[in-house]
Amino acid sequence: xxxxxxxxxxxxxxxxxxxxxxxxxxxxxxxxxxxxxxxxxxxxxxxxxxxxxxxxxxxxxxxxxxxxxxxxxxxxxxxxxxxxxxxxxxxxxxxxxxxxxxxxxxxxxxxxxxxxxxxxxxxxxxxxxxxxxxxxxxxxxxxxxxxxxxxxxxxxxxxxxxxxxxxxxxxxxxxxxxxxxxxxxxxxxxxxxxxxxxxxxxxxxxxxxxxxxxxxxxxxxxxxxxxxxxxxxxxxxxxxxxxxxxxxxxxxxxxxxxxxxxxxxxxxxxxxxxxxxxxxxxxxxxxxxxxxxxxxxxxxxxxxxxxxxxxxxxxxxxxxxxxxxxxxxxxxxxxxxxxxxxxxxxxxxxxxxxxxx
Amino acid sequence: xxxxxxxxxxxxxxxxxxxxxxxxxxxxxxxxxxxxxxxxxxxxxxxxxxxxxxxxxxxxxxxxxxxxxxxxxxxxxxxxxxxxxxxxxxxxxxxxxxxxxxxxxxxxxxxxxxxxxxxxxxxxxxxxxxxxxxxxxxxxxxxxxxxxxxxxxxxxxxxxxxxxxxxxxxxxxxxxxxxxxxxxxxxxxxxxxxxxxxxxxxxxxxxxxxxxxxxxxxxxxxxxxxxxxxxxxxxxxxxxxxxxxxxxxxxxxxxxxxxxxxxxxxxxxxxxxxxxxxxxxxxxxxxxxxxxxxxxxxxxxxxx
Amino acid sequence: xxxxxxxxxxxxxxxxxxxxxxxxxxxxxxxxxxxxxxxxxxxxxxxxxxxxxxxxxxxxxxxxxxxxxxxxxxxxxxxxxxxxxxxxxxxxxxxxxxxxxxxxxxxxxxxxxxxxxxxxxxxxxxxxxxxxxxxxxxxxxxxxxxxxxxxxxxxxxxxxxxxxxxxxxxxxxxxxxxxxxxxxxxxxxxxxxxxxxxxxxxxxxxxxxxxxxxxxxxxxxxxxxxxxxxxxxxxxxxxxxxxxxxxxxxxxxxxxxxxxxxxxxxxxxxxxxxxxxxxxxxxxxxxxxxxxxxxxxxxxxxxxxxxxxxxxxxxxxxxxxxxxxxxxxxxxxxxx
Numbered sequence: 003x004x005x006x007x008x009x010x011x012x013x014x015x016x017x018x019x020x021x022x023x024x025x026x027x028x029x030x031x032x033x034x035x036x037x038x039x040x041x042x043x044x045x046x047x048x049x050x051x052x053x054x055x056x057x058x059x060x061x062x063x064x065x066x067x068x069x070x071x072x073x074x075x076x077x078x079x080x081x082x083x084x085x086x087x088x089x090x091x092x093x094x095x096x097x098x099x100x101x102x103x104x105x106x107x108x109x110x111x112x113x114x115x116x117x118x119x120x121x122x123x124x125x126x127x128x129x130x131x132x133x134x135x136x137x138x139x140x141x142x143x144x145x146x147x148x149x150x151x152x153x154x155x156x157x158x159x160x161x162x163x164x165x166x167x168x169x170x171x172x173x174x175x176x177x178x179x180x181x182x183x184x185x186x187x188x189x190x191x192x193x194x195x196x197x198x199x200x201x202x203x204x205x206x207x208x209x210x211x212x213x214x215x216x217x218x219x220x221x222x223x224x225x226x227x228x229x230x231x232x233x234x235x236x237x238x239x240x241x242x243x244x245x246x247x248x249x250x251x252x253x254x255x256x257x258x259x260x261x262x263x264x265x266x267x268x269x270x271x272x273x274x275x276x277x278x279x280x281x282x283x284x285x286x287x288x289x290x291x292x293x294x295x296x297x298x299x300x301x302x303x304x305x306x307x308x309x310x311x312x313x314x315x316x317x318x319x320x321x322x323x324x325x326x327x328x329x330x331x332x333x334x335x336x337x338x339x340x341x342x343x344x345x346x347x348x349x350x351x352x353x354x355x356x357x358x359x
Numbered sequence: 360x361x362x363x364x365x366x367x368x369x370x371x372x373x374x375x376x377x378x379x380x381x382x383x384x385x386x387x388x389x390x391x392x393x394x395x396x397x398x399x400x401x402x403x404x405x406x407x408x409x410x411x412x413x414x415x416x417x418x419x420x421x422x423x424x425x426x427x428x429x430x431x432x433x434x435x436x437x438x439x440x441x442x443x444x445x446x447x448x449x450x451x452x453x454x455x456x457x458x459x460x461x462x463x464x465x466x467x468x469x470x471x472x473x474x475x476x477x478x479x480x481x482x483x484x485x486x487x488x489x490x491x492x493x494x495x496x497x498x499x500x501x502x503x504x505x506x507x508x509x510x511x512x513x514x515x516x517x518x519x520x521x522x523x524x525x526x527x528x529x530x531x532x533x534x535x536x537x538x539x540x541x542x543x544x545x546x547x548x549x550x551x552x553x554x555x556x557x558x559x560x561x562x563x564x565x566x567x568x569x570x571x572x573x574x575x576x577x578x579x580x581x582x583x584x585x586x587x588x589x590x591x592x593x594x595x596x597x598x599x600x601x602x603x604x605x606x607x608x609x610x611x612x613x614x615x616x617x618x619x620x621x622x623x624x625x626x627x628x629x630x631x632x633x634x635x636x637x638x639x640x641x642x643x644x645x646x647x648x649x650x651x652x653x654x655x656x657x658x659x660x661x662x663x
Numbered sequence: 664x665x666x667x668x669x670x671x672x673x674x675x676x677x678x679x680x681x682x683x684x685x686x687x688x689x690x691x692x693x694x695x696x697x698x699x700x701x702x703x704x705x706x707x708x709x710x711x712x713x714x715x716x717x718x719x720x721x722x723x724x725x726x727x728x729x730x731x732x733x734x735x736x737x738x739x740x741x742x743x744x745x746x747x748x749x750x751x752x753x754x755x756x757x758x759x760x761x762x763x764x765x766x767x768x769x770x771x772x773x774x775x776x777x778x779x780x781x782x783x784x785x786x787x788x789x790x791x792x793x794x795x796x797x798x799x800x801x802x803x804x805x806x807x808x809x810x811x812x813x814x815x816x817x818x819x820x821x822x823x824x825x826x827x828x829x830x831x832x833x834x835x836x837x838x839x840x841x842x843x844x845x846x847x848x849x850x851x852x853x854x855x856x857x858x859x860x861x862x863x864x865x866x867x868x869x870x871x872x873x874x875x876x877x878x879x880x881x882x883x884x885x886x887x888x889x890x891x892x893x894x895x896x897x898x899x900x901x902x903x904x905x906x907x908x909x910x911x912x913x914x915x916x917x918x919x920x921x922x923x924x925x926x927x928x929x930x931x932x933x934x935x936x937x938x939x940x941x942x943x944x945x946x947x948x949x950x951x952x953x954x955x956x957x958x959x960x961x962x963x964x965x966x967x968x969x970x971x972x973x974x975x976x977x978x979x980x981x982x983x984x985x986x987x988x989x990x991x992x993x994x995x996x997x998x999x
Binding site for chain 2: 674678682685825826830832833837933945975978979
């Protein structure tokens with residue numbers, strides 16, 4: 003699929019699978035995830051907690067616990083990332099590939115000054131001396147739009163607001179001029195009012211520096227305007243991948259479809275009923291050999307319970323893993339059958355919600 | 360639990376799942392609620408010790424103070440299991456009789472600490488306010504004396520009978536036990552079952568003894584086992600300062616055998632009782648630790 | 664913060680009063696200090712001397728007294744303020760103490776301040792060395808066991824620290840003395856001080872005796888705190904910044920994990936002072952503990968009171984400074 007623009011590919015993930023052995027059984031956290039990311043592009047990974055999006059990011063960053071069993075390939079600028087991890091490669095993570103975490107309240111070391119924490123990266127990886135590292139830190143703080151950077155370098159994290167702290171975290175991540183930034187729900191823990199500013203900042207920085215970015219979020223709306231491509235994950239699998247406009251206008255996977263229906267949209271008449279997704283996310287321990295979404299899916303037919311749907315569709319353009327995709331004839335047929343029976347093959351009661359399907 | 364929130368301007372879907380992917384490999388090492396084999400071995404050792412002490416008069420042991428129970432300064436043999444000391448006394452017999460004093464001191468001390476410290480802590484935690492301030496200051500002051508110094512002060516001003524030494528060490532136990540009891544009471548006094556008792560108009564004394572005491576006793580039980588070990592060690596320390604009971608205790612025997620010449624020529628006089636003492640403290644600590652874990656008392660409750 | 668310090672200082676002063684008064688009162692009420700100065704003469708009932716004073720009887724053989732006995736007693740009482748009640752005497756003692764006059768020994772007339780000046784430094788060196796040994800062992804040990812928690816090394820070290828905690832310090836002292844001083848003769852068996860090197864060698868075994876058990880205490884606390892800290896986001900962040908594990912353990916995780924250790928540091932200094940009494944006996948160290956025990960055994964209340972007060976005040980002060988340490992460890996405490 004990605005072979006068409008391989009020269010331009012920065013990150014290529016192939017069939018990534020992550021399992022955690024526990025005493026209750028093996029947690030299948032990530033299952034055969036495959037995607038490519040072009041240089042300077044941005045990819046949004048959207049999914050619920052437990053969908054495997056954060057585990058995917060942690061795998062890329064070599065942050066998984068030792069007990070994790072990983073298979074598949076992760077190639078970054080021609081280098082095998084998993085091999086680098088095994089060799090204990092230094093000055094790779096934090097330099098070429100960095101990550102911004104969800105909660106700025108806890109992702110800064112409470113006992114170190116902000117400036118020190120940024121300077122530390124520079125000193126550790128680029129062997130700067132203390133003074134120039136601190137000066138650079140101040141400069142970085144200014145770049146991420148922190149007022150009075152000279153004062154902030156000498157402040158402790160707890161003296162700053164959540165929004166400012168997340169900017170410090172971003173400055174820290176940018177210190178060594180990485181070519182890929184992974185942002186794991188960067189705005190979930192900050193005030194709604196500053197979320198947009200932070201996202202715009204990330205976007206601007208990415209464009210200015212020609213950096214690629216993976217934006218992990220549970221929020222389709224966040225990913226929409228800021229990503230070149232959106233990948234939707236469910237129960238450890240990539241279920242749909244497309245450009246934002248395609249995804250929002252012509253989604254295929256019933257899960258994506260349901261997500262879109264559960265958020266308010268400007269183009270719908272006001273008072274349109276928002277539709278919650280019935281049921282709960284599946285157990286990741288010993289899941290049955292069936293479509294993981296089937297129990298919650300309004301389109302589920304008997305074949306959905308017999309095998310796991312594989313990725314299909316137009317490679318590199320619009321891919322999805324579903325036997326009865328929404329907004330297609332097969333999907334409409336399935337829904338009509340289910341409506342006629344009043345329930346899906348998995349036993350979910352369905353009623354007509356109206357609107358296009 | 361699936362929960363979907365929507366906010367007006369920016370579309371948000373928040374689906375929260377209680378089950379997160381384990382962050383480290385330890386999630387499943389949840390404490391299996393069992394006291395375990397080690398606990399019963401420890402209890403077995405303590406039981407054996409108590410039985411030996413109780414039966415000592417009926418066992419074929421030498422008089423602990425009999426001179427010439429064997430030739431002086433001999434190593435362990437069939438006749439004298441732990442050998443003999445410089446005066447030809449049988450070290451095994453002395454160790455058994457020493458156990459009596461050490462165990463009695465340890466037991467009385469911790470019992471005193473439990474009764475006095477426990478009541479004070481319970482009262483402080485239950486009534487709070489002024490009462491709590493006064494009692495807490497008392498604990499604070501007691502803890503401001505380095506323990507052994509306080510013991511030395513008391514035994515040097517009074518006498519060195521078994522009773523005085525035991526009660527002295529009991530005084531040392533008051534503050535740590537009291538603090539734990541107070542902390543536990545503060546927590547439990549807020550719980551529904553106590554509130555309920557208050558609502559139906561139960562008397563303070565009744566609430567404290569019937570409702571609070573039983574639950575507060577659980578963490579105290581663990582501390583009691585550990586504290587008994589501490590008291591036995593403290594008695595040994597006093598013996599080294601020649602300020603403990605004028606009788607045979609483990610500390611006294613070890614102190615007898617620690618002279619340079621004794622250590623050079625017949626180290627077993629000191630090392631044998633040290634071994635027995637070590638096993639006993641180990642057993643007490645281990646049992647206490649297991650009890651604490653069993654009832655899931657936080658470790659921090661024992662600090663300070 | 665200012666208020667916090669003020670409150671702690673007030674508490675500190677109160678405790679110092681309580682401790683010194685308790686010591687003073689117990690030794691003065693229960694013991695008989697007069698006996699130590701005038702010996703058996705202290706047995707002469709007060710009424711008899713009062714009668715002599717009033718001229719009702721004369722202090723001759725017939726009344727069982729010697730010429731001048733009563734005068735001697737009166738002089739001794741006055742010199743040592745024994746004619747006043749305990750509270751008054753405590754007041755006098757305290758004001759003397761504050762002005763640096765510790766009084767003299769009843770038994771040999773030595774200046775107590777000289778005793779303190781001579782003996783205290785040795786004990787302080789011993790205790791400092793013991794703390795250095797304890798922390799020097801506990802920090803790398805705790806880091807190593809928390810790094811791979813519940814794995815091989817950690818499991819072994821849990822057993823090891825449990826064992827160390829169960830050895831009474833006097834027993835450990837005897838064992839170390841036996842093996843390292845007598846059998847293998849690596850260290851001296853008695854205190855000696857011909858220059859700092861010989862003193863350091865002489866204090867090594869005593870410091871190990873005191874420090875090993877403490878190291879186990881610290882290691883357990885540090886391990887627990889570190890395991891908690893290692894689950895913090897900022898540790899993940901540091902890993903994402905590409906820092907090496909060693910760098911993260913020592914530069915990021917260690918300092919925020921030192922709270923429990925610092926908290927018990929003060930309390931354990933008290934335990935060390937008690938332990939020092941015993942260890943000084945075993946290794947014949949001329950520290951304040953040895954002197955204290957001697958003073959107790961020779962029944963010398965002024966020395967006992969002063970030494971206990973010095974030790975107790977020192978202990979309270981250490982705990983006070985430990986509380987201030989929190990501010991350094993966690994800047995959040997400083998501002999709140």
